[in-house]
Amino acid sequence: MKKELNVGLVGLGFIGKIHAIGYRDIALCFPEPQVTANLKAVLRTSLGRDQAFIKTAGIEMETTSIEEFFAQPLDLVDVCSPSAMHTQYVLEAARRGIPIYCEKPLGKDLADARIMAEAATQNNILTHIAFTQRYLPAIRQMKAALDSGKFGEVLNFRSNIFHSSYLDPRRPMAWRLRFAESGGGAFADLGAHLIDLVKYLIGDAAKVGAKMRTFIKERPVSRGSHQTETVDVDDWALCTLQLKNGAIGHIEATRMAAGISDEIKLQIFCRSGSLHFDAGNPNEIRIHDLKTGRWISGKLPYPDVSGERPITSTYPGAKYSQGRFQDTHMASCYDFLQCVQQNTPSQSDFQSALAVQEILEAAYRSAHTTEEMLNLPLKP
Numbered sequence: 001m002k003k004e005l006n007v008g009l010v011g012l013g014f015i016g017k018i019h020a021i022g023y024r025d026i027a028l029c030f031p032e033p034q035v036t037a038n039l040k041a042v043l044r045t046s047l048g049r050d051q052a053f054i055k056t057a058g059i060e061m062e063t064t065s066i067e068e069f070f071a072q073p074l075d076l077v078d079v080c081s082p083s084a085m086h087t088q089y090v091l092e093a094a095r096r097g098i099p100i101y102c103e104k105p106l107g108k109d110l111a112d113a114r115i116m117a118e119a120a121t122q123n124n125i126l127t128h129i130a131f132t133q134r135y136l137p138a139i140r141q142m143k144a145a146l147d148s149g150k151f152g153e154v155l156n157f158r159s160n161i162f163h164s165s166y167l168d169p170r171r172p173m174a175w176r177l178r179f180a181e182s183g184g185g186a187f188a189d190l191g192a193h194l195i196d197l198v199k200y201l202i203g204d205a206a207k208v209g210a211k212m213r214t215f216i217k218e219r220p221v222s223r224g225s226h227q228t229e230t231v232d233v234d235d236w237a238l239c240t241l242q243l244k245n246g247a248i249g250h251i252e253a254t255r256m257a258a259g260i261s262d263e264i265k266l267q268i269f270c271r272s273g274s275l276h277f278d279a280g281n282p283n284e285i286r287i288h289d290l291k292t293g294r295w296i297s298g299k300l301p302y303p304d305v306s307g308e309r310p311i312t313s314t315y316p317g318a319k320y321s322q323g324r325f326q327d328t329h330m331a332s333c334y335d336f337l338q339c340v341q342q343n344t345p346s347q348s349d350f351q352s353a354l355a356v357q358e359i360l361e362a363a364y365r366s367a368h369t370t371e372e373m374l375n376l377p378l379k380p
C-alpha cells in the first residue's frame, strides 16, 4: 500500500488553495497519518501568480497544458475549476482511469453531471464530491442519533444557509453570477450543501418546488466600471422538498443576508424528539427528547456511523483545528485519499452527487417555469 499519493489539482483559486492546505496539513495535524499527499502538479489558466503559496504548499510544478499535467504520475485528480468547467477535466481524468475528487456541484446541469457519473462508472474509477458538511462532528452525531431510531419517524425539517457576500451592488460580475458558468446562484452554490445533508441524514426526495429571486439584476463588468452586465442567477432561493419517506421541509439559501457572514442551521423534527444543528457550534448538536421532556447537548452517547470512517480518522482534533471550513475540507481530502489508498468507494461519490444535481435541476425548473412541485425522477 502506498503511504503517499500524488495529487494533481485543477484550478488554484479560493477553493483550490483550501484543498492544497488540507492535503499539505494532513501530515501536520495527524500524528500517524494513514496516507499523505504529494502535491505533484497544478493545472491553471495562467502562470506566475501565487508563487509564495505554491512554494510553501509544496506544489511541485504548475502548467497551463492539459497534456503536461496528465503526463505527471498522478494517483488522484482534484477538480477545483469553476463549476461549468468540471466536466472537461473529469472526463480527461476518467478516460485515463485516475480517481477523481470534484468540487460541488458536480456539473453546471443534470446533463453534464450524468455524463461525468457515467464516465466514472464506465472506467470503473473511484470518485468523491466536496459536500464537506458531512464531516462535521455535529452532523455525524445527528446522523447516528437519527439512525438509532430512538426519535422515530422524521416529520419535517427546516434549514438555511446564509451569506452576505453579494450584498454590495458594486461587486463586479464573475463566473458565479453567470448561469452558464455556475449552473445557478445561491441555491446551486450554497443550497447544494443542504440538499446533500437532507439526503444524507433523512432520505431521498420525491418532489421538489422552489421560488427564487435576483435582487441585484445588473453589476459592473469589472470593479469601478460604469458598464454593466445582467445577472441571471438567484440571490435568494426557498426550496420545498417532499421526501420518499413522507418527511417534508424547506431549504433557504441566500448570499444577501445583511449582517450574516456564514450561517448554517438545520432543525429536524421527529415523532419522539427534535435535533438541532447550528454550524456556529460544529462539534455538538442539541436534542429534545420527548420521552424525558429534556434537552440534551454536549458529547452525545451515539456510536460512529456504520459504513463510514470514524470521525477521528478524518477530522483534525481540537488542538490542530484551523476552523470549521478548513477542517471539513481537510477531512474530505483525507477521507478520499484513504479510499484511493485502500481501493474502497467513497460514501459521497458521483452517484450521490448526481442525486443532488437532480434536485438542483428540479428546483431551477420549478422556479423558472411553474413554481409548482416537480416529481422525481425528472423527465429528460
Ligand SMILES: NC(=O)c1ccc[n+]([C@@H]2O[C@H](COP(=O)([O-])OP(=O)(O)OC[C@H]3O[C@@H](n4cnc5c(N)ncnc54)[C@H](O)[C@@H]3O)[C@@H](O)[C@H]2O)c1
Pocket: 010, 011, 012, 013, 014, 015, 016, 043, 044, 045, 046, 080, 081, 082, 083, 085, 103, 104, 105, 130, 131, 132, 189
Ligand atoms: N465545497 C465548498 O465549500 C466550496 C467552496 C467554494 C467553492 N466551491 C466550488 O469550487 C469551485 C471553484 O470555486 P472557487 O471559489 O475556487 O472559484 P475561484 O474563482 O476562486 O477559482 C477558480 C479557479 O479556477 C481557474 N479556472 C478558471 N477557468 C478555468 C479552466 N477552464 N480550467 C482550469 N482552471 C480554470 C481560475 O483561474 C481560478 O484560479 C466551484 O465549483 C465552486 O462551486 C466549493
